[in-house]
Amino acid sequence: MKLVLTKYMAGVDSLNRVIGWILAIMISLMSIFIFWQVLARKVLGSSLSWSEEISRFLMVWVVLLGAAYALKKGELIAVELLPELLSEKGKKILLVFVSLFSLVFYIILTIYGWEITQSVKVQIAPGTGLSMFWVYLALPAGGILFILNTFYLIIEKFMKK
Amino acid sequence: MLVIFFISLVILMFMSVPIAVSLGLATALGIWMHDTMPLMTVAQRVFISINSFPLMAIPFFILAGNLMQVGGLSKRLVNFASSLVGHFTGGLAMVAIITSMFFAAISGSGAATTAAIGAILIPAMIAKGYSKEYASANQAVSGALGVIIPPSISLILYGVVAGVSVSDLFIAGVFPGLVIVVSLLIMAYVVSKKNGYVGVEKSTPKEIFVSFRKSILALLMPVVILGGIYGGIFTPTEAAVVAVVYGFVVGVFIYKEINIKQLGKVLIDSAVTTSIVMIIIGTAGLFSFYVSITGIPDMIMSQISGITTNAIIFLLVINLVLLIAGMFFDGAAAILIFTPLFLPAAIAFGIDPIHFGVIIVVNLAIGLVTPPVGLNLFVAAQISGISFAKLSRAVLPFIVILIIDILIISYIPAISLWLPAFLK
Amino acid sequence: NKEASSDGNVSAATDKVTLDISLSLAEGSFADVGVQKFKEELEKLSDGEIELKVYYNNTFGGEREVIEMMGINSLAMATSSSGALGTWTQEFNMFDLPYLFRDHEHAYKVFDSEIGEELAAKFEESANVKILSYWTAGYRYLSNSIKPVKHVSDVAGMKQRVQENQVQIDTWKAYGANPTPMAWTEVFTGLQQGVIDSQSNPLDSINTMKFYEVQKYVSKLPELYQPYLLMISKPKFDSLSKEHQEIVLQAAANSVDHARKGFEKLDEEATEILKEKGMEILETDEIDVDSFKERAESVYEKWAPEFGVEFIEKVRNF
Ligand code: NA
Numbered sequence A: 001m002k003l004v005l006t007k008y009m010a011g012v013d014s015l016n017r018v019i020g021w022i023l024a025i026m027i028s029l030m031s032i033f034i035f036w037q038v039l040a041r042k043v044l045g046s047s048l049s050w051s052e053e054i055s056r057f058l059m060v061w062v063v064l065l066g067a068a069y070a071l072k073k074g075e076l077i078a079v080e081l082l083p084e085l086l087s088e089k090g091k092k093i094l095l096v097f098v099s100l101f102s103l104v105f106y107i108i109l110t111i112y113g114w115e116i117t118q119s120v121k122v123q124i125a126p127g128t129g130l131s132m133f134w135v136y137l138a139l140p141a142g143g144i145l146f147i148l149n150t151f152y153l154i155i156e157k158f159m160k161k
Numbered sequence B: 001m002l003v004i005f006f007i008s009l010v011i012l013m014f015m016s017v018p019i020a021v022s023l024g025l026a027t028a029l030g031i032w033m034h035d036t037m038p039l040m041t042v043a044q045r046v047f048i049s050i051n052s053f054p055l056m057a058i059p060f061f062i063l064a065g066n067l068m069q070v071g072g073l074s075k076r077l078v079n080f081a082s083s084l085v086g087h088f089t090g091g092l093a094m095v096a097i098i099t100s101m102f103f104a105a106i107s108g109s110g111a112a113t114t115a116a117i118g119a120i121l122i123p124a125m126i127a128k129g130y131s132k133e134y135a136s137a138n139q140a141v142s143g144a145l146g147v148i149i150p151p152s153i154s155l156i157l158y159g160v161v162a163g164v165s166v167s168d169l170f171i172a173g174v175f176p177g178l179v180i181v182v183s184l185l186i187m188a189y190v191v192s193k194k195n196g197y198v199g200v201e202k203s204t205p206k207e208i209f210v211s212f213r214k215s216i217l218a219l220l221m222p223v224v225i226l227g228g229i230y231g232g233i234f235t236p237t238e239a240a241v242v243a244v245v246y247g248f249v250v251g252v253f254i255y256k257e258i259n260i261k262q263l264g265k266v267l268i269d270s271a272v273t274t275s276i277v278m279i280i281i282g283t284a285g286l287f288s289f290y291v292s293i294t295g296i297p298d299m300i301m302s303q304i305s306g307i308t309t310n311a312i313i314f315l316l317v318i319n320l321v322l323l324i325a326g327m328f329f330d331g332a333a334a335i336l337i338f339t340p341l342f343l344p345a346a347i348a349f350g351i352d353p354i355h356f357g358v359i360i361v362v363n364l365a366i367g368l369v370t371p372p373v374g375l376n377l378f379v380a381a382q383i384s385g386i387s388f389a390k391l392s393r394a395v396l397p398f399i400v401i402l403i404i405d406i407l408i409i410s411y412i413p414a415i416s417l418w419l420p421a422f423l424k
Numbered sequence C: 001n002k003e004a005s006s007d008g009n010v011s012a013a014t015d016k017v018t019l020d021i022s023l024s025l026a027e028g029s030f031a032d033v034g035v036q037k038f039k040e041e042l043e044k045l046s047d048g049e050i051e052l053k054v055y056y057n058n059t060f061g062g063e064r065e066v067i068e069m070m071g072i073n074s075l076a077m078a079t080s081s082s083g084a085l086g087t088w089t090q091e092f093n094m095f096d097l098p099y100l101f102r103d104h105e106h107a108y109k110v111f112d113s114e115i116g117e118e119l120a121a122k123f124e125e126s127a128n129v130k131i132l133s134y135w136t137a138g139y140r141y142l143s144n145s146i147k148p149v150k151h152v153s154d155v156a157g158m159k160q161r162v163q164e165n166q167v168q169i170d171t172w173k174a175y176g177a178n179p180t181p182m183a184w185t186e187v188f189t190g191l192q193q194g195v196i197d198s199q200s201n202p203l204d205s206i207n208t209m210k211f212y213e214v215q216k217y218v219s220k221l222p223e224l225y226q227p228y229l230l231m232i233s234k235p236k237f238d239s240l241s242k243e244h245q246e247i248v249l250q251a252a253a254n255s256v257d258h259a260r261k262g263f264e265k266l267d268e269e270a271t272e273i274l275k276e277k278g279m280e281i282l283e284t285d286e287i288d289v290d291s292f293k294e295r296a297e298s299v300y301e302k303w304a305p306e307f308g309v310e311f312i313e314k315v316r317n318f
């Protein structure tokens, strides 16, 4: 059992490392596309119809994946009042409750996010010609990463003696 | 039903469920109880709230700020400010304030400003004999200038929600920022006089000139950003990306302080900071949407007009509510939630929406340094290594000063509105 | 006769239906004129059983978002110009083709024909949203801050705001201008600061958006003509009783003339208001429209095949 959990944690660790690099690439592309847009209009005198849209879509992906990534690093903003008042054991119990409540939201994000990707499939974004499926997919993708990282945090807390 | 919705929000937040998740979950509960609305609305609204072009200025200004810090611009700004005011009583405290002001004109975030300048000046102040508490508190408060002096994530967000010009808001933030700078400088002098914090050696004119020359690229940055926006060269979002490219070129090619490995880290850090801010924008947008269709804004409007018909009292009430909100809410969430609730009433009371935006943003900037949720306090405490609780006490006198500032800014609209009107 | 509610009780209260409708425009706008008529008809025909609750200024989101919400039954009803509909049904992009319609009558004839019906059916299929009736958003007239535009050479190099739409970009490139795609929320500031010089919208919107504060000239160039649509969520519509469905359809049909006439009236009044606000307005016959049309031919060559050359010809000569 312990081996399975250790393997799970190692797997999630690697996944998050990859996500980190994907985030770096996505925020770079956003910068490049919008800077290109400025150059095209200012210097070349012709406008791009796709740059704004694709960058906006990348931003949505950055936010959903990045927030799940931040969760694992303990960087999501919270009111850290109650944990300060609790003992180590109390903190552990609180973490379980916080995780369970959070999981409800992450599951909503995943399931209903997936449902909405299905209903927006037919929408074609005007600038890029991309199906909105690929954009909304960020919701369930982020949701799944949230869920994986939540379990990671619980295991980590209870394995550390 | 609404009561269950609000109580669940408070309980979740108190339990230390992340604010973004608390807002999302409480609203999901509300929508689930709502008779007709499907839960798919939750996922869709989170998406819609993030998918906005003006908001793209947020990742860009965060990235630009990080590039400046790693690229060595903040270091050069510190040297320049130090050559100017370092020799006064409380010199280093003043350097922290002045450098934060310069850096705020590049960075859009309060926490980033605290981190960038505090990393250098908090250790320097402690070494010079300032108490850890005072050094950290002074820096946390100066860092709040990050969201008042343009560019500012908070002003962008307010502009998007209120439907007013982000450029006008940026310009309106300049003088309120300076009012706070002056009040902090006075405070630094008085405290340092009392505690015997003396200045560093006075710089010669030549030294001042050299440090000025070395920091010129950093000082030009705000000129590029604000001049570009106001000169009609680009939109605020485009200006933000120009700032990114500028910071990249200066850091990598001119100062040569950023290598490829650091660049990777800067990119990941910026993406993560963006996500932390914007996931709250996503779920706060959902929350605010749900609140607005339940008719709560109308209720508040009639409540307020029932209490008072006096704009002065109205502003006092608003400031009080926002100060309390700023204690618990992150700034982004509070702007998304409170702007739609209060703006219609503010307009009815004859308050200019630009001025009102400045009032909201300054109040929530104070929230950056009020416990229990005070981002700048977290950052400053981390740098100096003192406890959050200790820093929370040390910051109290500063909060009194900031409250006086917000009253001045609230009741003298010209501080906010004169410059945008003058530039038109 | 009353229908049984889900728990088997029969009562008048369970039959009361409230429909939320989201408008992208303000109270008193041309959209509101149509919606108020629809509301009046709806409440009259249903004896007050169906109530319409009107939300202004994008409470529920922009045009793309509200259509999406109706598709998943998050929102009952909305009005929208045809701009966003092309996202679901590519044929709606045909309304971005310049000089497609000669005048209101021509446009109305096409909307009311089997062409309008077919478009609506396709849209219902892909978006899960029912188009109840075709109102009008008329011509998007050109406003700018530089000079009176009479001839196509007057827009050379002009930074014109277009919607994020390749047909509009191509059209303005063909004119020799510098088309700049820009989100609606940024247009006013963009005009104010000179990021863009010009834009096109119905006169009523130019007035309600206060563009006269930052623009001096209007040319009534009859370039882009768009329908304005009254829509209802299909799942919402299907959940209504047969009787109520009939009433919704009837009320929508009864509102068409009023909405169209209302638009035409506001459009005319806006001309006078904008003149009072200090704008210089060039009427259509004062403009060399042909000089624009000639340039726009290349746009037809490129885009008509996308919709079917014969189909576009049929619409143009309807
Ligand atoms: Na700033």
Ligand code: NA
Residues within 6 Å of the ligand: B326, B327, B328, B329, B366, B367, B368, B369, B370, B371, B372, B373, B374, B375
């Ligand atoms: Na706070």
